[in-house]
Amino acid sequence: xxxxxxxxxxxxxxxxxxxxxxxxxxxxxxxxxxxxxxxxxxxxxxxxxxxxxxxxxxxxxxxxxxxxxxxxxxxxxxxxxxxxxxxxxxxxxxxxxxxxxxxxxxxxxxxxxxxxxxxxxxxxxxxxxxxxxxxxxxxxxxxxxxxxxxxxxxxxxxxxxxxxxxxxxxxxxxxxxxxxxxxxxxxxxxxxxxxxxxxxxxxxxxxxxxxxxxxxxxxxxxxxxxxxxxxxxxxxxxxxxxxxxxxxxxxxxxxxxxxxxxxxxxxxxxxxxxxxxxxxxxxxxxxxxxxxxxxxxxxxxxxxxxxxxxxxxxxxxxxxxxxxxxxxxxxxxxxxxx
Numbered sequence: 001x002x003x004x005x006x007x008x009x010x011x012x013x014x015x016x017x018x019x020x021x022x023x024x025x026x027x028x029x030x031x032x033x034x035x036x037x038x039x040x041x042x043x044x045x046x047x048x049x050x051x052x053x054x055x056x057x058x059x060x061x062x063x064x065x066x067x068x069x070x071x072x073x074x075x076x077x078x079x080x081x082x083x084x085x086x087x088x089x090x091x092x093x094x095x096x097x098x099x100x101x102x103x104x105x106x107x108x109x110x111x112x113x114x115x116x117x118x119x120x121x122x123x124x125x126x127x128x129x130x131x132x133x134x135x136x137x138x139x140x141x142x143x144x145x146x147x148x149x150x151x152x153x154x155x156x157x158x159x160x161x162x163x164x165x166x167x168x169x170x171x172x173x174x175x176x177x178x179x180x181x182x183x184x185x186x187x188x189x190x191x192x193x194x195x196x197x198x199x200x201x202x203x204x205x206x207x208x209x210x211x212x213x214x215x216x217x218x219x220x221x222x223x224x225x226x227x228x229x230x231x232x233x234x235x236x237x238x239x240x241x242x243x244x245x246x247x248x249x250x251x252x253x254x255x256x257x258x259x260x261x262x263x264x265x266x267x268x269x270x271x272x273x274x275x276x277x278x279x280x281x282x283x284x285x286x287x288x289x290x291x292x293x294x295x296x297x298x299x300x301x302x303x304x305x306x307x308x309x310x311x312x313x314x315x316x317x318x319x320x321x322x323x324x325x326x327x328x329x330x331x332x333x334x335x336x337x338x
Contacts (some may be wrong), residue, residue: 001028001059001102008033008057009063010042010091016164018171019246020061023044028251029142029310033057042087047228052094060095060103061249062088068255070133070230070298072178083138092147092159102158104253105148107141107261109165109238109302110134112208122163122261123324131299145261147199162249162257165265167303168323169242170330175211181188181230182239185276187213188227188330189283196225196287206335227280231297233273233289241323244316251314264319265304265327267314 001007006110007024011017024032033055040051066083073080095103113128125145130138131247145201148159152244172183172309187206191213194202196295207213248264256262276289309315318326 003028005058006031006032006033007059010062015242016168017063019242020063020249023246025252034108042090045090048090049096052098056098058101060100062091062105062186068178069180070296073134073137078266081136081140083144088144088259091170091311104249107143107145107161107163109163109304110138114299119303121305122263133298149259158257161261163261165238165246165262167240167242167329168243176213185279186331189279189285192225193285194225211333225323228290228292229276230292230295232293233291235272236269236299236301238269239320240265240316241318244318248314255312256300261306263304263306264309265306266304269303279324282328286314
């Protein structure tokens with residue numbers, strides 16, 4: 001991408017989009033285009049077409065999406081499949097009509113089958129049944145992949161598709177009803193630590209910024225405040241700091257042109273129980289952990305094979321413990337600033 005090229009970052013206020021925007025600015029790209037939801041509703045085809053016609057971006061990084069954890073995916077499947085299908089369809093089609101030079105589409109590791117061999121290679125896509133709890137979201141993302149590949153095949157476009165693993169970092173979603181596991185754990189430990197100190201003023205400020213805390217604060221029989229975690233804790237997950245993903249996005253926009261999807265991750269995973277213990281230590285929470293085995297674990301393991309992206313010359317730089325520390329500091333600064 002040329003440093004002065006017009007680059008549209010769709011979803012620039014979200015976890016991924018904001019990280020991509022920071023990376024592009026740091027790399028010296030000078031003509032960045034953004035629109036908030038109030039300025040441009042990406043679910044409205046006519047509005048998207050008018051925007052593309054007026055702005056004529058040379059490159060598009062499609063980070064706009066409806067995202068959430070197990071609870072959100074299971075509760076709002078219609079919203080997840082509709083909003084994601086419409087947003088990505090509108091942007092990909094408008095990119096073709098307006099001769100965008102290159103587009104990057106962000107998928108997700110949940111596109112792979114529930115019982116996928118581990119680590120998950122790119123060629124395992126559509127080789128088995130999906131995880132039921134996030135099937136609607138996964139199907140929308142698979143449709144986006146196939147749309148990019150179809151346009152490349154029929155029209156010779158340059159649309160690439162990245163499959164990131166579980167993400168975390170600044171601007172993550174910390175709403176306990178819709179967040180992913182890492183952000184949810186950070187907030188649960190922090191809120192519970194505040195409750196143990198009877199710091200209700202700080203809790204009220206946190207709730208005003210990040211939403212209610214249903215069932216996050218409980219005491220056991222010995223009056224110790226405990227943290228409850230969904231599932232058995234035995235499921236394993238891989239986590240990538242969003243700044244590493246942003247680095248990969250810019251790298252691949254300049255280095256990768258294949259229609260074949262490409263995984264972006266660390267190639268390492270850990271049990272949710274181990275993640276919880278790590279976050280417990282970082283947040284300095286001293287109470288007990290309780291695993292609610294009545295709640296689903298989701299897929300028991302989701303580890304990406306990252307040999308393809310490593311072969312191109314990219315690897316992550318932020319290790320998990322340091323990344324969580326950075327994220328926790330960001331979360332506290334935002335919570336305490338209200």
